[in-house]
Amino acid sequence: MLVAYEHVAADAVRFLRGHPRTGSVIISLAGAGILGKVVLYFWYRHCTNKKRQDRRDKAQTRTKRVAENVAEVTNSDLIVKKSIKELREALHNGKLSSLEVLKAFQKEALRVTKDINCVTEPIEDAEELAKHLDASKEVKRLLHGIPVSIKENIAIAGYDQTAGMAVHIGDIACEDAVLLQVLKDHGAIPFMRTNIPQTMLSYDCTNPLYGTTFNPLDWSRTPGGSSTGEGALIGGGGSIMGIGSDIGGSLRIPADFCGIFTLKPTWDRISRKGMMTHSRGNLSVRPVLGPMARDFDSLLLLTRAILSPNMYELDPLVPPLPFDIKEYEKTSPLRIGFYTYDGTFQCQPSNVRAVMEAKAALEAMGHEVVHFDFPTMMGEGFKGCKYYVHVLVPDRLAKLRKLLANDKVSSAISLNLKLGQLPVWLCKAAEFIIGFKDQMLASVFGAAVGFKSVEEYIDKVQDLEDFRQRFMDAWLDMALDAVICPVFPSPAPTRDLVGMVSPAGIYCWLFNAVNYPAGVVPVTQVTKEDLDKTFDPKHFQPRNVYEKLLLKSTKGSEGHSIGVQCVALPYKEELCLRVMRDLTQALGKRS
Numbered sequence: 001m002l003v004a005y006e007h008v009a010a011d012a013v014r015f016l017r018g019h020p021r022t023g024s025v026i027i028s029l030a031g032a033g034i035l036g037k038v039v040l041y042f043w044y045r046h047c048t049n050k051k052r053q054d055r056r057d058k059a060q061t062r063t064k065r066v067a068e069n070v071a072e073v074t075n076s077d078l079i080v081k082k083s084i085k086e087l088r089e090a091l092h093n094g095k096l097s098s099l100e101v102l103k104a105f106q107k108e109a110l111r112v113t114k115d116i117n118c119v120t121e122p123i124e125d126a127e128e129l130a131k132h133l134d135a136s137k138e139v140k141r142l143l144h145g146i147p148v149s150i151k152e153n154i155a156i157a158g159y160d161q162t163a164g165m166a167v168h169i170g171d172i173a174c175e176d177a178v179l180l181q182v183l184k185d186h187g188a189i190p191f192m193r194t195n196i197p198q199t200m201l202s203y204d205c206t207n208p209l210y211g212t213t214f215n216p217l218d219w220s221r222t223p224g225g226s227s228t229g230e231g232a233l234i235g236g237g238g239s240i241m242g243i244g245s246d247i248g249g250s251l252r253i254p255a256d257f258c259g260i261f262t263l264k265p266t267w268d269r270i271s272r273k274g275m276m277t278h279s280r281g282n283l284s285v286r287p288v289l290g291p292m293a294r295d296f297d298s299l300l301l302l303t304r305a306i307l308s309p310n311m312y313e314l315d316p317l318v319p320p321l322p323f324d325i326k327e328y329e330k331t332s333p334l335r336i337g338f339y340t341y342d343g344t345f346q347c348q349p350s351n352v353r354a355v356m357e358a359k360a361a362l363e364a365m366g367h368e369v370v371h372f373d374f375p376t377m378m379g380e381g382f383k384g385c386k387y388y389v390h391v392l393v394p395d396r397l398a399k400l401r402k403l404l405a406n407d408k409v410s411s412a413i414s415l416n417l418k419l420g421q422l423p424v425w426l427c428k429a430a431e432f433i434i435g436f437k438d439q440m441l442a443s444v445f446g447a448a449v450g451f452k453s454v455e456e457y458i459d460k461v462q463d464l465e466d467f468r469q470r471f472m473d474a475w476l477d478m479a480l481d482a483v484i485c486p487v488f489p490s491p492a493p494t495r496d497l498v499g500m501v502s503p504a505g506i507y508c509w510l511f512n513a514v515n516y517p518a519g520v521v522p523v524t525q526v527t528k529e530d531l532d533k534t535f536d537p538k539h540f541q542p543r544n545v546y547e548k549l550l551l552k553s554t555k556g557s558e559g560h561s562i563g564v565q566c567v568a569l570p571y572k573e574e575l576c577l578r579v580m581r582d583l584t585q586a587l588g589k590r591s
């Protein structure tokens, strides 16, 4: 082979010697080609940097304007600390105007974001909306005058949704997302846009456009992703409620890590019109929009407003299932399943204790709580999640790599992007060999192989469908109304490690895979005793590379918030909220 190349090279040299003019033309063309490529590379880089800088400048101008506007507000503390009930009363009886409330929250949000960079920019027409509400004589609606924060990937007329990617800068939405229209119809005031990780496929939050967001409870830990800015702004006290999205834990993980409440709904219970996502077209795995809030009462109020008839008028593709208050208000005892291990990641002692405390609290409220072992049984939960992640990235992330071709790629997603570029045979070999020692890591390679034919893809979606049915059968066989389980196997990881442990999102993936509504209630905080147990090999021994990384990052997590997932059957959001309500009440954390 080498000999053949040598012949070709020798022939080429001989030809060039014999035809010096043709030779110099060829060499000049090749040189020009290379130079052109280099120039283009730097030109693109320059343009992208400029595009990003211009976009940041615009956001900063908006921020500066609002900051100047609220500089003289002195009573923001008093307003933002009010419970949602007190705030609504004050807004309804005129003790506070919508503009006063808005300014207080603008001031607080800007104070919070100065430390943790959770806001991308203020929403400009918020003041107009507040003034309009104050002047209007109309009957006060559910969210009258309540400021609501909005994840950056949700369409607001006049703004772009970038997911932190340069390629999307300037893709201006011409109308508000349906959900935003619904909230405005209820008198809400969308007031801040919040940060997200680049591409949204990450549990950390960093992007080259808006930078890194930190956890308000501990700056060294990740706030979770991808509804990061929402979790961090609400958890930091700069917003009462907001809207995020979830395809693999993006509402629940930031809620868990930032100590707040959320509800991931069934796929089509909430309109997704106007949500930016890169998985559009992949009908087997669908992201959802959902509410996030600092306390249960605010979450309930926001969910009730969202699930109102005008959503079905604006988006008739959504099944007309308005919030069923009668179902929510029921108090009869429920049969609730629980588990603290799903057959994949071992949960650390703090996270096991959170579920056990939730179990005791629900029992104290009169519910029956029984062990639900289906996810652990024969590795069922693991299988389901494997199918789900494989189908989530059928193109091995090729589309995202293309969109990021001229962009800076944030570290938290680069590992997954590179994984999708390994030769398929290598991924398959790695899956096989690593599988003898570490099933979890092996499965990541297994998901990264993509599909070699449409037939293979259809088969995998069918596996996922079969799994959904088996999960449903197991649930119905046990006559369960709901399930409680961990959100994540450990406290929020430190920022340096989170990009390496994304499979730890698996406790959340299960309910994306089966499409059940799942909420998060913050239940407890990591104690010294939890940490003593976690680092005592008699109690806890990490078994694979992920568990080792998580263990490493748990050091110093004392005091960090730990939540629990509450899950119900599809379209039973009201029942899910009932369980969350009872749990919150039993824990004494109502509002």
Ligand SMILES: CCCCCC/C=C\CCCCCCCC(=O)NCCO
Pocket: 200, 201, 202, 203, 225, 226, 245, 246, 247, 248, 249, 250, 251, 277, 287, 288, 389, 393, 396, 397, 416, 417, 419, 420, 444, 447, 448, 449, 502, 503, 505
């Ligand atoms: C080709 C690479 C395959 C990598 C497989 C890696 C394993 C896990 C990555 C999944 C991460 C999912 C994050 C989902 C976050 C989310 O819910 N985003 C919401 C978007 O609206």
